[in-house]
Amino acid sequence: MSKRPADPANGSAPAARHVPMRDFSRSLPMSLLRAREAVMRQFRPSLREHGLTEQQWRILRALAAIEAAEVTELARTAFLLGPSLSRILRDLEARNLIERKTAKADQRRSMVSISKEGVKLMASVAPTSEAIYAEITSRFGARKLAELQEMLGELEQSLAGLGAGNEASAEE
């Protein structure tokens, strides 16, 4: 109590504390952001040494696991928006890390796959990446980690289809 006396004639401090809200640092988005940043901070240096960004790495990983995929499918898998993916694929293709060829049946679609060089690059990054992941798992606890992922998945499920289809009624 008395951690902040409502500021009487303070004089120098402008308006504040007039809008009641949850404690800022405890909002869910903030917690998720901070946690994710704590995790990614571990990986970024290693990826950077190999000339890869987080998203480029996501794409390579996704491709390594599924042979080839259409751009839209890849976007869903790597959790990237179309425009971002479009730009990144352009760059990765220029670096010969991926290959692209338009589908025969449907000229709109293009099939993307990882190249030999891409595979080679992945092979050089994967060990470090796995080691870091192992370290994180060890520090946090494998069981807790599994629990956490479980909860995150449930959270995602809880919110699925809430802000998507306008729910029930809406103006416009």
Place this chain on the structure above:
Amino acid sequence: MSKRPADPANGSAPAARHVPMRDFSRSLPMSLLRAREAVMRQFRPSLREHGLTEQQWRILRALAAIEAAEVTELARTAFLLGPSLSRILRDLEARNLIERKTAKADQRRSMVSISKEGVKLMASVAPTSEAIYAEITSRFGARKLAELQEMLGELEQSLAGLGAGNEASAEE
């Protein structure tokens, strides 16, 4: 077990599956990203209606809770990097949502505070924002939500000071 028969002479698929790694979609960063996105998707439309981005909103909220703050402190609170904050403050100031004045004692520092207009804007956004948060809490469960935040905090703690000071030994 046997969820993927190692792909025999597949024939038409390019190189893939040569770099063994965790199932991509289950990586912790991905889980955190997906969960956060699921949450933010709920808030963005409302913020957008008020002409605010997620980060601008974070800054206003942080400011509303602490009277005034130096830029560095604000960056820590709102969890933004200096350069991002610098740009956003410039814009928010131009929109008269915040005020800035350099400290007397130290000319390098500048104190940032929310303006009356800023407070007014917050007041107009807060209700919807709180309602959305309540809906999320209700869907996911208040207890589970608390548990989740607890775990996220622990995760952050587990990793604190891992990739920061180069740990123990390092070259260069």
Place this chain on the structure above:
DNA sequence: CGGAGATACTTAACATGTTAAGTGAATGCG
């Protein structure tokens, strides 16, 4: 068959993330 509408991407435009460099102001030390 032909054109309206849906699809699969790509571009554009603006905001932020991320790292490096720049700038002006304090500090510390010889």
Place this chain on the structure above:
DNA sequence: CGCATTCACTTAACATGTTAAGTATCTCCG
């Protein structure tokens, strides 16, 4: 005091996030 360091930001440069348009194809119905 003089000046190299450190500090607190700000700029710059490049990559991605996010929404809106644009483009080329494809589908389907009349």
